[in-house]
Amino acid sequence: MEGILIAGPTASGKSALAMALAEQFGGEIINADVMQSYREVRILSARPSPGDEERIPHHLYGYQNAQDDTSVADWMEAALTVITACKAAERIPVVVGGASLYITCFDQGLAQIPPVPSDIRASVRERIKNEGVDVCYAMLEKADPRLAGRIAPNDKQRIARGLEVFEATGKPLTDWQEETHSEPPARNYLRLLLEPERALVYQRCERRLDAMMSEGALEEVDSLRDARGDIHPALKRIHGVAPLLSHLRGEITLAKAVSAAKQHTRNYAKRQTTWARHRLGGWHRLGTGDSPETVGKALSFTKPA
Numbered sequence: 001m002e003g004i005l006i007a008g009p010t011a012s013g014k015s016a017l018a019m020a021l022a023e024q025f026g027g028e029i030i031n032a033d034v035m036q037s038y039r040e041v042r043i044l045s046a047r048p049s050p051g052d053e054e055r056i057p058h059h060l061y062g063y064q065n066a067q068d069d070t071s072v073a074d075w076m077e078a079a080l081t082v083i084t085a086c087k088a089a090e091r092i093p094v095v096v097g098g099a100s101l102y103i104t105c106f107d108q109g110l111a112q113i114p115p116v117p118s119d120i121r122a123s124v125r126e127r128i129k130n131e132g133v134d135v136c137y138a139m140l141e142k143a144d145p146r147l148a149g150r151i152a153p154n155d156k157q158r159i160a161r162g163l164e165v166f167e168a169t170g171k172p173l174t175d176w177q178e179e180t181h182s183e184p185p186a187r188n189y190l191r192l193l194l195e196p197e198r199a200l201v202y203q204r205c206e207r208r209l210d211a212m213m214s215e216g217a218l219e220e221v222d223s224l225r226d227a228r229g230d231i232h233p234a235l236k237r238i239h240g241v242a243p244l245l246s247h248l249r250g251e252i253t254l255a256k257a258v259s260a261a262k263q264h265t266r267n268y269a270k271r272q273t274t275w276a277r278h279r280l281g282g283w284h285r286l287g288t289g290d291s292p293e294t295v296g297k298a299l300s301f302t303k304p305a
Helices: 014-025 050-055 072-088 101-108 118-131 133-143 145-150 156-169 173-178 198-215 217-223 241-248 254-279 292-300
Strands: 003-007 027-031 092-096 189-194 284-286
Touching (some): 003 101, 014 189, 118 133, 198 217, 198 254, 217 241
Parallel strands (some): 003 092, 189 284
């Protein structure tokens, strides 16, 4: 076993399982979740606590600013650098993230998508700005319905990516992602997918959001506002940021903001679960990552048959 891959929907206990396995095998944890990569947001992105980071080495958490224009390939390069250092130190890399493109590319290799000309990229972003995200999302539903079905209707970055690839190549991004790939890094990794019952995941999403509010999530969002009172678009993709910003602007009550944040998180967990079922075949399916039963079962996969 060269390393461990852990994926699953938000609030399913991935970090807890990663901690347990890293402690068991002398490992180091590598983040594969773009939301947890931004240094500006710790609470609402559910980044590991300072105490956890002291117990086990953590990498690629809070390592970039929201305005950094990074790609999956950039993350992959950074992750492989950490993994090389782990191997040199005889440590086990534990790569953990939501059921997402980062995890899929690490598992299956990077899709070989032709570069998009800068003029097309600029025109698509101008279209989103002038015509609105709703109109462009409707365009994406026609051009690449599978991509539209797994992203939020207000996710400007992913909507733009889908439209620009389709306009540049005449083929949906999801088709490219399923065709030619580079050599995957995770050849001899233990693959663990957390897949608790949907109702349980929803309950955990809501409890975690309540805990985040108690920890200062509203104050965190307030600290992100610029001179115009707005927040960088990349940070608005973090669940809870946009509705809490609306409350701070006086547009909705705090109760409505919290309710919307919970709904957004549940919707995201549902999309992640659907993504994993279609893209992560052959992985070991487990329950919640913070249960002794799950940890024990995960450890059993590392023993000789």
